[in-house]
Amino acid sequence: MSGGNGYLSPSGQEIVFVLTGLVVLGAAVLCVTTKQLVHAALWLVVALGGLAVQYLLLTAEFVAWVQVLIYLGSVVVLLLFGLMLTKAPIGPSAEADSGNRPVALVVALAAAGTLVTLVADAFRTAWIDLDTPHGESGPIGDSLFRVWVLPFEALSVLLLAALVGAIVLSRKDTPDAPDPAGTPGTTGTTGTGPAKGGGR
Amino acid sequence: MHLVYPAVLSALLFCVGLYGVLARRNAILVLMAVELMLAAVGLNLVAFDVWLRDVTHAGQVLTLFLIALAAAEIGIGLAIVLLVHRRRGTVAVDRLTELREKKPVT
Amino acid sequence: MELLDVAARLVAVLLAFLVLPLLVGQGEHKVMAHMQGRVGPMHAGGFHGWAQLVADGVKFAQKEDIVPAGADRRVFQIAPAVALIPYLIVLIAIPFGPDGMVGQVLDAGILFVLAVLGVGVLGSLMAGWASANKYSLLGGMRTAAQLMAYELPLLLTAASVAMAAGTLSLPGILAEFEWWWVPWQLTGAFVFFTAGLAELQRPPFDAPIANEEIVFGAYTEYSGLRFAFFLLAEYAGIVVICALTAVLFLGGWHGPAADSLGWLWMLLKTAVLAFLVIWARVAWPRLRADQIQRFAWTVLVPLALAQVALTGVVRVVIA
Numbered sequence: 001m002s003g004g005n006g007y008l009s010p011s012g013q014e015i016v017f018v019l020t021g022l023v024v025l026g027a028a029v030l031c032v033t034t035k036q037l038v039h040a041a042l043w044l045v046v047a048l049g050g051l052a053v054q055y056l057l058l059t060a061e062f063v064a065w066v067q068v069l070i071y072l073g074s075v076v077v078l079l080l081f082g083l084m085l086t087k088a089p090i091g092p093s094a095e096a097d098s099g100n101r102p103v104a105l106v107v108a109l110a111a112a113g114t115l116v117t118l119v120a121d122a123f124r125t126a127w128i129d130l131d132t133p134h135g136e137s138g139p140i141g142d143s144l145f146r147v148w149v150l151p152f153e154a155l156s157v158l159l160l161a162a163l164v165g166a167i168v169l170s171r172k173d174t175p176d177a178p179d180p181a182g183t184p185g186t187t188g189t190t191g192t193g194p195a196k197g198g199g200r
Numbered sequence: 201m202h203l204v205y206p207a208v209l210s211a212l213l214f215c216v217g218l219y220g221v222l223a224r225r226n227a228i229l230v231l232m233a234v235e236l237m238l239a240a241v242g243l244n245l246v247a248f249d250v251w252l253r254d255v256t257h258a259g260q261v262l263t264l265f266l267i268a269l270a271a272a273e274i275g276i277g278l279a280i281v282l283l284v285h286r287r288r289g290t291v292a293v294d295r296l297t298e299l300r301e302k303k304p305v306t
Numbered sequence: 307m308e309l310l311d312v313a314a315r316l317v318a319v320l321l322a323f324l325v326l327p328l329l330v331g332q333g334e335h336k337v338m339a340h341m342q343g344r345v346g347p348m349h350a351g352g353f354h355g356w357a358q359l360v361a362d363g364v365k366f367a368q369k370e371d372i373v374p375a376g377a378d379r380r381v382f383q384i385a386p387a388v389a390l391i392p393y394l395i396v397l398i399a400i401p402f403g404p405d406g407m408v409g410q411v412l413d414a415g416i417l418f419v420l421a422v423l424g425v426g427v428l429g430s431l432m433a434g435w436a437s438a439n440k441y442s443l444l445g446g447m448r449t450a451a452q453l454m455a456y457e458l459p460l461l462l463t464a465a466s467v468a469m470a471a472g473t474l475s476l477p478g479i480l481a482e483f484e485w486w487w488v489p490w491q492l493t494g495a496f497v498f499f500t501a502g503l504a505e506l507q508r509p510p511f512d513a514p515i516a517n518e519e520i521v522f523g524a525y526t527e528y529s530g531l532r533f534a535f536f537l538l539a540e541y542a543g544i545v546v547i548c549a550l551t552a553v554l555f556l557g558g559w560h561g562p563a564a565d566s567l568g569w570l571w572m573l574l575k576t577a578v579l580a581f582l583v584i585w586a587r588v589a590w591p592r593l594r595a596d597q598i599q600r601f602a603w604t605v606l607v608p609l610a611l612a613q614v615a616l617t618g619v620v621r622v623v624i625a
């Protein structure tokens with residue numbers, strides 16, 4: 001597993017990986033530092049898309065496409081939806097960062113220093129063999145439904161719970177909620193709440 | 201490929217997410233930073249899974265679970281954030297201090 | 307040698323990407339016109355106005371490209387590209403004939419196609435937000451809500467076909483195809499095609515761009531080439547959704563003399579489906595935004611789940 005592969009003669013995959021990694025890291029940094037809310041979501045798209053490319057480089061094809069499908073197709077769309085509903089302005093917003101930026105920076109840098117030193121020291125000589133793919137959909141499906149079937153079912157129950165929870169949270173016709181129309185409407189209009197824009 | 205590249209990248213990405221969670225005030229931006237941290241963990245899992253050639257694909261399957269969990273988390277999280285926005289008109293995490301202990305009057 | 311092969315495939319995909327949407331667009335002009343008792347464009351190019359869309363393209367290229375003063379310039383400008391490029395990428399994975407007539411064989415092709423299609427949505431959202439226009443923002447939000455709702459039945463029915471074939475690869479699915487899959491997956495086909503129509507925001511699911519109520523939704527502020535890109539994205543989307551429906555549910559290149567005429571069958575099936583898309587625009591009034599949501603969650607999702615259950619049962623019985 002080790003030896004024979006120096007750091008001074010990187011393979012093509014490594015070069016692509018490092019370049020994509022720089023893009024991912026840069027996009028991630030912009031995502032957490034930009035003052036423009038929607039830009040943060042778009043940089044998140046770049047970072048997560050780059051990560052999908054890296055999964056492909058690591059021959060984890062199935063995970064890569066699931067990442068694109070769920071993260072870029074649903075999670076980021078939901079985030080943008082949320083930003084639009086909370087009236088994200090065009091241009092910088094003063095509300096983006098809180099007062100503990102210096103503390104956060106110190107914590108993050110300390111964590112980064114510790115983790116990187118540790119990881120680099122521990123896996124200096126480890127070598128990933130990428131010649132045979134290890135992540136095609138067939139074998140992944142086999143292990144998912146043979147070995148990991150119980151966690152899978154547990155996850156589906158959890159997703160159902162999350163679904164019910166999200167519906168309960170976003171219902172408007174709870175008795176103590178303020179009338180969304182803002183007018184003394186007729187009684188008995190509950191249950192036919194306006195579905196404008198669509199709820200989840 | 202050296203294992204160090206994905207491992208270090210995922211460590212750095214995790215710390216960027218950590219900074220975001222601590223430094224951001226808008227709740228949706230905090231959720232985004234959490235997504236970055238989860239994604240970093242996913243990269244780590246995939247890299248080590250490919251390195252170890254695990255026959256049960258534990259790392260990649262766990263990454264799939266992680267992605268599904270992230271989607272659920274964002275669904276619930278956004279529902280909460282939107283509810284808070286509707287009730288209080290703000291999504292700044294450090295303004296939601298209604299449940300905090302009152303400061304002693306000096 | 308291999309490089310040449312890859313280059314030839316890419317050029318073929320690019321050519322299909324440039325030609326097929328224009329054919330659909332011209333077809334829409336003509337079909338709509340004849341359904342409404344008109345003749346449609348007759349002058350450009352001479353014969354039945356065949357060059358109308360080329361002329362339109364020239365016109366769009368000459369128009370001034372305006373960015374509104376209050377808009378977010380960069381996001382506003384890259385949004386059309388984000389909307390258009392995914393359709394080009396998706397075409398690479400769609401098989402147009404037997405024996406490797408496909409841009410690139412992907413192990414998880416169906417997943418790849420649906421994943422990349424989902425990215426194109428971001429273009430409309432970016433456009434809607436960055437235009438600094440209330441109508442655009444409304445259009446963007448309706449787009450987001452609609453796409454979240456219709457993604458689910460789309461994925462479920464695609465999963466049903468993947469279950470039937472036992473593979474995620476699009477050429478693999480076609481290799482397994484039997485004629486009786488068409489009745490077996492009929493519900494799935496209906497759900498997939500309808501949900502695809504909604505993903506494209508084509509009538510009757512065009513509440514996000516409803517030009518009588520919110521001007522033109524997310525595209526209100528666009529002009530010139532960038533607007534043309536959005537239009538091109540719409541027609542490329544029709545091609546992609548129709549081709550996918552043909553591959554997944556109608557057997558793609560299967561048909562008499564498939565070895566030599568496979569590509570023709572595929573194009574024919576795609577064209578018939580594209581005709582249905584145009585017909586739907588002429589035949590039905592627009593659904594309201596809440597009706598669109600209700601249709602997705604109370605009709606399409608249960609139907610898709612029923613189809614998945616049916617597929618599972620039949621697979622177990624015949625296995």
